Amino acid sequence: MLKKSLRLCYCAVILMPAVLAQTGRAEVFVQRTPDSGLQPRLIQGAEGSVHLIYFKKRLNRPAAREGNLYYRPYLHDQNRFGASVRVSSQAFNLQTIAISRAAMDIDDSGRLHVFWYVAEAAQYFYARSNLERTGFESQRPLASEFREGVDAGGDVAAKGSSVAVVWGAGALSREYERTMIARFSTDGGISFGEELRISDQQLGACACCSMAIDFLNPDSLAVAYRSAVDGIGRHMQVLTVAGILGQTQSWQYRSVDVLQEWDATFCPLSTNDIAFDEAAQPWLVFETMGRIVDMGLREPERPSLVGEPFTETRQKNPSVAFNHRGERLIAWGESVSHSRGGRLNMRDFDAYGEVTAYRLAEKVQIADFSFPAVAALPDGNFLVLH
DSSP states (O other): OGGGSEEEEEOOSSOOHHHHHHHOOOOEEEEOOGGGOEEEEEEEOGGGOEEEEEEEESSOSTTOOEEEEEEEEEEGGGTEEOOOEEOOSSOEEOOSSGGGOOEEEEOTTSOEEEEEEEGGGTEEEEEEBOTTSSOBOOOEEOOSSSOTTOOSOOEEEEETTEEEEEEEESOGGGGGGOEEEEEEESSTTSOOOOOEEOSOGGGOOOTTOOOEEEEEETTEEEEEEEOOBTTTBOOEEEEEEEOTTSSOOEEEEOOOOGGGOOBOSSOOOOOOEEEEOTTSOEEEEEEETTEEEEEESSTTOOOEEOOOOSSSSOEEEEEEEEOTTSOEEEEEEESOOSSOOOEEEEEEEOTTSOEEOEEESSOOBOOTTOOOEEEEOTTSOEEEEO
C-alpha cells in the first residue's frame, strides 16, 4: 500500500508560492517490489495505467535462485497492485546481474508482450497475455539462427499490431563483429518474421550490456545499444530501423556525442531505458563512464549528466518516466556490484528540464540482485520500486 511507502521530501528553490499552489509538485512513492520480488520493470499504458513484471523465487531462501516471472496491474483507485499472474511457463534461474532482466510492453489493444533471457538454455523466450491480462500464452523460444554468444537481456516493443524483439549475438571473443538481431511481428505477436541483423557489424556490440528499444511509430523502431568498436569503443549507439511493415528495412544512426563515448577494454555491464514525454517524444537514459546520462532522441536534444552521486561510486541501471505534466523522474543505483543492488538515488525534473531540489527522507538500499523501476501514476505522482 502507498501509505506504507517512503515519500520524497521536496524543497522549492526558485518557484514562488503562488506558482507552487497553482501547479503543485509530484510526490514520489518508494516501495519494495511486491511478493519480495526482484528485478521489477514498470510500464505505462493508455490513460495512465501502470503494469509490473518481476521475478519471484520459488523458495524463500537467500541461496535459492529458481523462480518465475509474474505480472501485476496497479490499481490506482485502491493504491495497490492487483493479483499476480504467472508469465513464464517454466521456472528458470534468476540471473544475478541487471543486464539479463526481462522486458515488457503493452500494445494499443491492452495486450502485454514479455521477452526474457534464460542463461541455462541460451535462449530468449516470448509470451503474450490475453486482452484482459488475466493469463499468458505458453512461452515460445524466438532465437534460432542467431544464438551464438547470447549473454544479456533483450528488449520488446509493441505499437498498433507491430511487435519487435531485439537481442545481441555473435562470438564473445569477437565483440567487434557482434550485431543486434531483430524479429518483427505485424499481427500482434501471433507470428514473427525471420531473424534479421539490424546493426552495422563494423561497430560491433558489447557482449554483456543490455539495450532498449521502442517504436517511434508502427513502422519505425528506435534501438539504443552499446557498441564495441575495435573491441573497446563501447559507445551508446542510437539506431532507427524504418520500413518494418514492408519487405525491406532501412537503417540510420544518430551521431555520437561525447557523453555517449566510452572506451573500455572491460564490459561495462550497463543497462538503459526509453520513455516518452507528454508530447510523445522519446527520451533515453543510459550510463557512460559510471555516470547516468539522459537525452531526447529527437534533434536537437543533446545528452546531459543527470546528477551527482552520493559518493564517488559508479551510477548504474537507470529508469525513467514522465507524468502528464511533463515532469520527469530518473532513478538509479549506486555502489552496485554483481549481487548488490546498491543505494537508490534519483532526480526529478520539471516540464522545462530544471532539476527540482529535494532530499531523500532516509537511505534506501535496493534489494540484492535488483534495481529500480519508475512509473508515473494517473494522478501525476511517481512510483519507484526496487
